[in-house]
Amino acid sequence: MTKPLVFITRQIATDATARLQEVADVEVWPQEDPPPLSVLLDKISHVDGIITMLTDPINAEVIKAASPKLKVISQMAVGFDNIDVARATERKIPVGHTPGVLTETTADFAWALILAAARRVVEADRQVRKGIWKPWGPDVLTGFDVYGATLGIIGFGRIGQAVARRAKGFNMRIIYHSRQRKPDAEQELGASYVSLEDIFRFSDILSLHLNYTPAAYHLVNRERLSLMKPSAILVNTSRGAVVDSEALVWALQNKVIAAAALDVFDPEPIPPNHPLLFMENVVLTPHIASASRETRRRMAFMAVDNVVAALAGKPIPYCVNP
Numbered sequence: 001m002t003k004p005l006v007f008i009t010r011q012i013a014t015d016a017t018a019r020l021q022e023v024a025d026v027e028v029w030p031q032e033d034p035p036p037l038s039v040l041l042d043k044i045s046h047v048d049g050i051i052t053m054l055t056d057p058i059n060a061e062v063i064k065a066a067s068p069k070l071k072v073i074s075q076m077a078v079g080f081d082n083i084d085v086a087r088a089t090e091r092k093i094p095v096g097h098t099p100g101v102l103t104e105t106t107a108d109f110a111w112a113l114i115l116a117a118a119r120r121v122v123e124a125d126r127q128v129r130k131g132i133w134k135p136w137g138p139d140v141l142t143g144f145d146v147y148g149a150t151l152g153i154i155g156f157g158r159i160g161q162a163v164a165r166r167a168k169g170f171n172m173r174i175i176y177h178s179r180q181r182k183p184d185a186e187q188e189l190g191a192s193y194v195s196l197e198d199i200f201r202f203s204d205i206l207s208l209h210l211n212y213t214p215a216a217y218h219l220v221n222r223e224r225l226s227l228m229k230p231s232a233i234l235v236n237t238s239r240g241a242v243v244d245s246e247a248l249v250w251a252l253q254n255k256v257i258a259a260a261a262l263d264v265f266d267p268e269p270i271p272p273n274h275p276l277l278f279m280e281n282v283v284l285t286p287h288i289a290s291a292s293r294e295t296r297r298r299m300a301f302m303a304v305d306n307v308v309a310a311l312a313g314k315p316i317p318y319c320v321n322p
């Protein structure tokens with residue numbers, strides 16, 4: 001009997017691929033860069049399952065091209081804003097994702113950015129490498145204290161709460177804003193719910209952890225940035241489109257806020273010559289918040305679990321369709 005065929009749009013952990021090979025023939029896109037649209041259109045038109053990454057535009061056009069036998073679109077990420085879930089649902093194709101397994105790793109990285117931006121770690125490293133070691137001086141590379149500061153978190157789900165948990169060790173005041181209040185988490189973490197305006201007003205460090213939906217587009221805009229303290233730091237590990245980057249450039253250039261640390265951008269990669277690339281008070285990383293070896297392996301296995309279930313005709317365990 002022929003096995004079903006699954007396409008994976010990037011190489012994933014070899015043991016996760018091997019698990020999938022027990023039940024399917026597997027084709028893997030061999031390059032580090034994402035497959036072009038023409039490849040996605042071709043593959044999806046004849047496979048039984050597909051494992052996608054957040055860089056693959058699984059839009060209406062791609063879903064329209066899907067084979068009638070396609071049983072699952074399994075995204076190796078918790079976010080799935082690159083997938084037109086409504087179209088997939090119309091075609092009764094389950095869409096899977098990988099929640100939970102990357103929470104702690106992503107929270108660790110948000111903290112790496114918080115500390116790097118507040119204490120100017122990257123700027124200092126650049127100076128040392130360039131041979132600029134300014135002798136110790138009262139004002140040399142002074143940053144902002146994290147200990148005892150107010151941490152604002154927008155989006156108080158798994159990752160936002162994991163970031164807050166770490167903040168307790170820094171004796172921070174924690175405020176949050178999310179669509180719904182989370183009384184249990186408020187109690188556990190000593191966090192206070194505030195309005196969207198107040199989180200911009202009162203945060204010393206504002207870290208974004210909301211799921212991306214069209215309603216979150218440019219939530220961080222010029223008007224809200226204007227509410228922030230001149231000493232405030234903005235950290236984004238959610239999705240680039242949450243921040244209006246032109247407004248952010250304006251805020252940083254005009255010292256409306258002090259610094260930013262961004263792991264995500266809209267579009268990705270950030271265009272060459274973007275003004276943020278030339279600002280000392282900006283830390284930029286290429287969407288790597290979940291990039292630990294263990295976590296990427298766990299994500300790969302979870303994505304495979306979704307495919308294995310779908311191929312067996314069972315409901316997928318981590319489904320995003322309504």
Ligand code: DGY
Pocket residue numbers: 054076077078079080102238289290
């Ligand atoms: C996700 O999973 O959505 C992150 O952005 C990448 O791991």
